[in-house]
Amino acid sequence: MMSLSSREFLEMPITDFIISSEKVAHVQMGNNAEHALLVLTKTGYSSIPVLDAKYRLHGMLSMRMITEPILGMDHIEYERLTDIKVDEIMDKKVATLNIGDNFQRALDLVINHAFLCVIDDEGTFMGIMTRRVILKQLKKHIYQFNS
Numbered sequence: 375m376m377s378l379s380s381r382e383f384l385e386m387p388i389t390d391f392i393i394s395s396e397k398v399a400h401v402q403m404g405n406n407a408e409h410a411l412l413v414l415t416k417t418g419y420s421s422i423p424v425l426d427a428k429y430r431l432h433g434m435l436s437m438r439m440i441t442e443p444i445l446g447m448d449h450i451e452y453e454r455l456t457d458i459k460v461d462e463i464m465d466k467k468v469a470t471l472n473i474g475d476n477f478q479r480a481l482d483l484v485i486n487h488a489f490l491c492v493i494d495d496e497g498t499f500m501g502i503m504t505r506r507v508i509l510k511q512l513k514k515h516i517y518q519f520n521s
């Protein structure tokens with residue numbers, strides 16, 4: 375990376391740091407909770423986006439949102455998983471970045487989220503920006519002054 379002032383660093387566009395949508399594990403609206411449990415377990419990710427057939431972002435799904443509704447009084451009712459749709463249990467309030475945002479906005483939001491969904495002006499899912507990628511860039515930036 376060229377030597378950047380902190381102001382220039384914070385004003386960098388986020389576009390180069392996005393994990394693009396085709397590489398992001400997701401579930402689709404209408405999928406059932408059993409399928410979502412499989413995707414979360416097999417990928418090992420803590421949460422994944424919920425998209426429609428046109429790749430628009432509708433929500434976010436984590437393991438807890440799947441297990442919570444099937445916790446019975448004294449056992450886990452696994453058989454109910456196929457009756458539950460992801461759109462009924464997902465979190466619809468998702469912190470998002472717009473494709474035109476800069477690094478500063480990403481840095482502000484990533485304090486409370488392990489990763490952020492990136493959408494365009496139509497709400498189409500473009501990919502994610504992870505805390506790992508943001509911290510890596512921040513570390514590079516800080517070290518350029520100390521090496």
Ligand code: AMP
Nearest residue numbers: 397398399419420421422488489504506
């Ligand atoms: P990481 O930076 O790999 O530790 O990822 C942090 C979180 O971002 C993971 O737990 C997932 O929830 C999400 N994530 C990272 N990469 C992907 C991916 N390729 N597909 C879906 N979610 C991802």
